Every structure is written in structure tokens, then in C-alpha cells.
Amino acid sequence: MALEFGKVVAQVEEMGQVLAARAGRQRRALPAARALLHQFAGSQAELREVAESEPGKRCRCASPDDELLDAAFPTPSLAECITLVAVDGSQIYPDRHGLAFYYVINVGGIIFRCGSGQAPAVRTQPQLYYSEEQLYPNGYPISSDLVSAERDLAEMRMLAEMTLSEPSGGPPRVALADGSLLRWLRRAAIPEPHQVRILAAHLECLDQLRAGGAAVAGFVSRPQSAEVVALLYLAQLEPDVRESVNGLAETEYRGPTDRALFGFLKPGERSALFTRGTGENQDFRARGHAIHSFYLNTGADLARVELPEWVVRSPDRLDWVHAAVYEQCRFNNGYPYVLTRADETAVILGEEREALEQMIVGAMIRQGLLPPEPSRKAQQKQVARSRKRG
Amino acid sequence: MQLQVGRIIRSSTTRFAVGCQVLQPNVPVFGSLVKVRALGDDEIYGLIYDVRMEDDPFVRQMATQEDLGPEYVADMRSRQVPIEVGVLVVGFRRAGLTYHHLPPQPPLSLDVIYTCLPDELVAFTGRFDYFRLVLDNRDLPADELLAANLRYAAEARGDAGQPFLVEAGRELARLLAMDLPRLDGLLRRIRP
Numbered sequence: 001m002a003l004e005f006g007k008v009v010a011q012v013e014e015m016g017q018v019l020a021a022r023a024g025r026q027r028r029a030l031p032a033a034r035a036l037l038h039q040f041a042g043s044q045a046e047l048r049e050v051a052e053s054e055p056g057k058r059c060r061c062a063s064p065d066d067e068l069l070d071a072a073f074p075t076p077s078l079a080e081c082i083t084l085v086a087v088d089g090s091q092i093y094p095d096r097h098g099l100a101f102y103y104v105i106n107v108g109g110i111i112f113r114c115g116s117g118q119a120p121a122v123r124t125q126p127q128l129y130y131s132e133e134q135l136y137p138n139g140y141p142i143s144s145d146l147v148s149a150e151r152d153l154a155e156m157r158m159l160a161e162m163t164l165s166e167p168s169g170g171p172p173r174v175a176l177a178d179g180s181l182l183r184w185l186r187r188a189a190i191p192e193p194h195q196v197r198i199l200a201a202h203l204e205c206l207d208q209l210r211a212g213g214a215a216v217a218g219f220v221s222r223p224q225s226a227e228v229v230a231l232l233y234l235a236q237l238e239p240d241v242r243e244s245v246n247g248l249a250e251t252e253y254r255g256p257t258d259r260a261l262f263g264f265l266k267p268g269e270r271s272a273l274f275t276r277g278t279g280e281n282q283d284f285r286a287r288g289h290a291i292h293s294f295y296l297n298t299g300a301d302l303a304r305v306e307l308p309e310w311v312v313r314s315p316d317r318l319d320w321v322h323a324a325v326y327e328q329c330r331f332n333n334g335y336p337y338v339l340t341r342a343d344e345t346a347v348i349l350g351e352e353r354e355a356l357e358q359m360i361v362g363a364m365i366r367q368g369l370l371p372p373e374p375s376r377k378a379q380q381k382q383v384a385r386s387r388k389r390g
Numbered sequence: 391m392q393l394q395v396g397r398i399i400r401s402s403t404t405r406f407a408v409g410c411q412v413l414q415p416n417v418p419v420f421g422s423l424v425k426v427r428a429l430g431d432d433e434i435y436g437l438i439y440d441v442r443m444e445d446d447p448f449v450r451q452m453a454t455q456e457d458l459g460p461e462y463v464a465d466m467r468s469r470q471v472p473i474e475v476g477v478l479v480v481g482f483r484r485a486g487l488t489y490h491h492l493p494p495q496p497p498l499s500l501d502v503i504y505t506c507l508p509d510e511l512v513a514f515t516g517r518f519d520y521f522r523l524v525l526d527n528r529d530l531p532a533d534e535l536l537a538a539n540l541r542y543a544a545e546a547r548g549d550a551g552q553p554f555l556v557e558a559g560r561e562l563a564r565l566l567a568m569d570l571p572r573l574d575g576l577l578r579r580i581r582p
Contacts, residue, residue, distance in 0.1 A: 112461060112465070113461065114459065115461075116461065117458075117460040117461065117464070118461060119461070120461060120465045331459075331462060334453075337462065340448070341465065341469070344448075
């Protein structure tokens with residue numbers, strides 16, 4: 001037995017206590033945060049100044065739009081016909097201990113034409129990467145972070161392509177991405193030229209969707225951010241005190257998330273709109289794609305829905321997203337059906353990976369190469385683990 | 391017209407499973423005679439005894455939803471592929487002759503299964519030697535299967551269908567003489 005449960009029992013118990021303390025802190029802080037939400041509900045201009053201030057940027061504060069902060073907007077009526085496109089991706093990361101050094105990105109997408117009565121169209125796009133340039137960018141083995149970023153970009157490209165393949169004169173088109181629309185490239189182990197290239201290509205996809213007349217949104221399940229809470233906390237401080245704040249960690253507002261803050265929303269209702277406070281949003285803002293968000297009660301959960309500036313500024317597109325995402329969640333346990341299906345389409349299962357590796361082995365043998373083997377380390381791990389299972 | 395049912399996904403000399411993409415109104419049909427080309431020029435005949443759509447947690451969850459739009463239903467059906475069709479081997483054809491016993495070899499995976507035309511059904515059911523191959527499968531709805539097959543065979547014969555069923559009934563009476571309740575049930579199922 002590798003994990004000796006007897007040795008972690010006490011740690012598990014301690015973990016339970018820590019979690020309970022955190023939940024208690026959150027419970028105690030939440031009413032105060034909600035009170036601030038109501039208190040500052042109509043102070044959008046003042047709050048925007050706080051968000052734009054140095055401490056506001058340091059604390060990654062969200063910035064409010066013009067809506068009342070504590071407003072709850074009911075689900076708009078769904079257009080009789082609307083087309084939703086969703087995409088997700090999966091990957092096989094490169095493994096130098098495996099049979100061969102390669103990686104795979106598989107992207108799956110679905111076009112769901114609500115009101116058509118038709119079965120959705122499903123598409124996958126697998127890509128195998130094996131060349132020197134692909135595996136050793138800048139001369140070093142590719143990192144998992146870069147593979148993930150390439151996968152995200154492949155998803156966005158397919159999302160734009162599939163969405164814009166639907167006729168522009170037909171039903172409204174909503175492109176739905178899994179997760180945030182922002183890209184966190186700077187924090188990852190990705191060489192700078194690749195950061196620049198990937199970000200530019202991602203923004204190019206948003207340009208295309210905007211020009212094509214579609215709407216786009218990112219669905220974030222169980223968001224952990226506290227950008228609105230941070231904003232409210234800073235707003236109630238005296239300006240001179242505010243200047244010295246670096247984050248919520250040392251304050252009594254540590255704990256509640258924005259998701260908890262907007263827990264008063266009823267099924268189908270969305271919160272007011274905010275602009276995401278993170279520094280990554282600057283690149284998006286510069287191209288007219290500043291990422292905004294609202295919280296949505298999906299019927300079983302509270303999710304964050306992210307939208308670029310031009311969707312927020314178009315009341316029709318905003319309503320398409322709100323209505324369509326909620327409608328999708330209604331039938332799927334509080335999570336958009338199309339995203340579940342896109343994931344199901346994209347995911348590479350263990351047995352599929354094994355079958356692919358057998359194909360690779362076959363191709364190598366046909367080219368006169370010796371049958372490849374996993375590294376000794378991988379082989380011995382497998383031997384030891386299989387004996388343990390036996 | 392001969393219709394494609396699907397492709398073999400699993401096979402033995404006695405039974406095989408076929409995967410197909412969608413259910414059409416007349417394909418695949420319980421009790422219908424189908425055929426597949428085997429190694430050499432043999433054609434193996436079988437009766438469809440089962441059409442199965444596997445469930446999973448996702449479809450079970452969706453099944454409990456009220457007010458489910460037709461797009462969701464259509465999507466769920468298209469993701470549950472392949473639909474699995476069970477076929478019981480009842481004979482084969484070699485060099486122009488039809489045999490009502492098991493073929494020497496099973497069909498291979500991904501071989502294509504076709505429905506038989508009415509003429510082929512009439513020809514195959516011109517003798518009743520395959521009855522035993524069906525009736526001996528107690529783990530299948532063998533009586534229902536044979537009865538359905540005989541009804542189709544009678545229909546394919548037009549006016550000659552009724553005398554055909556009478557002849558088939560006589561053969562069943564001979565085979566099931568020691569099991570009168572079973573015989574009675576089967577005869578009721580093929581009664582015109």
C-alpha cells in the first residue's frame with residue numbers, strides 16, 4: 001500500500017476543521033458583503049473609480065456597468081429559433097517515457113439548432129503533433145502549458161468557424177466556450193513569442209465572430225473569484241486606508257466569493273454586468289473585446305457567464321446569451337447541454353489512446369524502425385503497479 | 391429492394407451482432423431474414439432476434455426531464471450508436487444450394503448485413519429444417535422469433551401463405567409433440 005491511510009487520518013480530520021472554519025468565516029462575512037452590495041448599488045461611477053485606482057488593480061476588482069449592482073434580471077424570452085455552437089477540447093500530453101514523443105489535440109464541436117427539430121451536427125478535429133518544430137519550440141521540449149494553450153486556441157478557432165458556417169440571415173447564433181474567454185498566458189510556462197501569437201489568434205477569432213454578427217460567451221462553472229467582493233471592500237474604506245490594501249487575504253472579507261455574493265438570484269435570473277478586473281483583460285480591451293461577466297442562477301448552481309464588450313453593448317445579443325444558456329442548463333442539471341456534448345465528443349479515453357499508440361507503433365515498424373518501447377522507468381512502474389493490483 | 395442493416399461487430403458460428411447507425415421504419419425488424427457474405431462465396435442467413443439501444447447515465451438523466459425539445463431527443467438518439475442488432479444463424483448458401491445448418495465459419499467483423507428480398511425469404515423457408523436451430527435457443531424468445539419469421543414468410547407468398555402456415559404448423563407439431571403447451575402457444579402466434 002503506497003498511501004498509508006493511518007498516517008493521513010489526522011490530516012483529514014484537520015482538513016475538515018479548516019474547511020468548516022472557512023465556511024463559517026464565509027457565512028459571517030457574507031451578510032456584510034451583501035449589505036455593501038445594496039449600499040453601493042447605485043454608485044457605479046464611484047465604484048468604477050475605485051476599480052481603476054491602483055489598489056483596485058492590485059486587488060483585481062471588477063468594474064460595474066450601468067446596471068444597479070444588486071439587480072436581478074429575469075430570463076428574457078428565448079427566440080423561437082436560435083443556434084448554439086459549443087466546442088471543447090482534450091489532449092494527450094507529450095510523454096518522454098512513452099512509446100513515442102508526440103502530442104495530440106482533439107477538438108469536438110456541436111451545432112444545436114433550437115426550434116429546428118433537427119438532430120444537432122457534431123464534428124471532431126483531431127491533430128497529431130510529431131515534427132521537431134512542434135515538439136521542440138525554441139529548442140526545448142514543449143511544456144504542458146503550451147499544449148494546453150494550443151488546445152484552447154484550437155477550440156476557439158473551431159468555435160468561430162462552426163458558428164460562422166451557420167447562415168448569417170438565419171436564426172441568431174450564440175457561440176459558447178467552456179470556461180473563461182480570457183487567456184492566462186503570462187502566468188504559464190510559455191515562451192513569449194508563443195504567448196503573443198496565441199493571444200493574437202484568439203483575439204482574431206473574437207474579431208471574426210463580432211464581424212459575423214454572432215454572439216459569444218464563456219461559461220465558467222463554480223467560479224472562485226471575488227472581484228466584486230474586493231471592489232465593495234475597497235469602496236467602503238477611507239481613501240488613505242485603501243491605498244495600503246494589497247488583497248482580501250488579511251481582511252474580514254476573506255472567504256466569500258462573488259458566486260456566494262449573488263446567491264440571492266432565483267433560477268434563470270442574472271446579476272448586473274461587471275467588467276473583469278484582471279490585468280489580462282487589458283489586451284482584450286485594447287481590441288474592443290473587454291471581457292464582461294454576469295452571474296447566472298442555472299437552476300442548480302450559480303455560474304459566471306463571460307461576454308466581450310460588443311455582446312454586452314447589444315441588448316439583443318446579451319438576451320440571446322442569457323436566455324439560451326439558461327435554457328440549455330434547464331435540461332442538464334444546471335450545466336449547458338451543448339458543453340456536456342462537446343466534452344463528450346472531444347474527450348480522448350484511455351483505450352483510445354492505447355489504440356492510437358498501437359497505430360503509431362505499426363507506422364514505425366512499417367518504416368523499418370524497431371518496435372518502440374516505453375522507457376525503463378515507465379516499464380518498471382507498470383510492472384510494479386500491475387503486481388500491486390493483482 | 392435489398393437494404394443494408396449494418397456491419398458485423400461481433401460474430402460466432404451460431405450468432406452475430408451487428409452495429410447500425412439509425413432505426414428506420416422497416417430496418418432492422420425482429421424475425422426478419424438477413425444475410426451476410428462470408429469467406430469464399432458463401433452467404434450466411436440469420437434471423438434478427440434482438441435490437442438493442444444501450445443506456446448510460448446521461449440518457450437516464452435526460453429521460454426524467456419534462457418538456458424535452460425534439461432536438462435533445464434527436465441528439466440523444468444519434469449519440470447512442472451503434473444500435474446493436476442480434477442475429478441468430480439459421481443456415482447458409484453455397485454453390486447455389488441452401489443448407490439449414492450452421493456454416494463452417496462465422497462472418498468477419500465489419501462485413502455488411504443485408505435484408506433478404508421476398509423471393510429469397512420464400513426460397514429459404516421452402517423447407518423447415520431450420521426450425522430446430524431456432525427452437526433450441528431457450529435463452530432467446532425463440533417461439534416469438536420463429537412465429538414472426540413464419541408470418542413474414544407467409545406474407546411473402548401472397549395467396550399461398552395460408553397453406554404454407556398450415557404446413558409449418560404440422561412440422562412444429564412433429565417437433566414439439568412432447569411439449570404441448572409450447573406447441574399451442576406457437577400455433578396461436580402463427581394462426582392466420
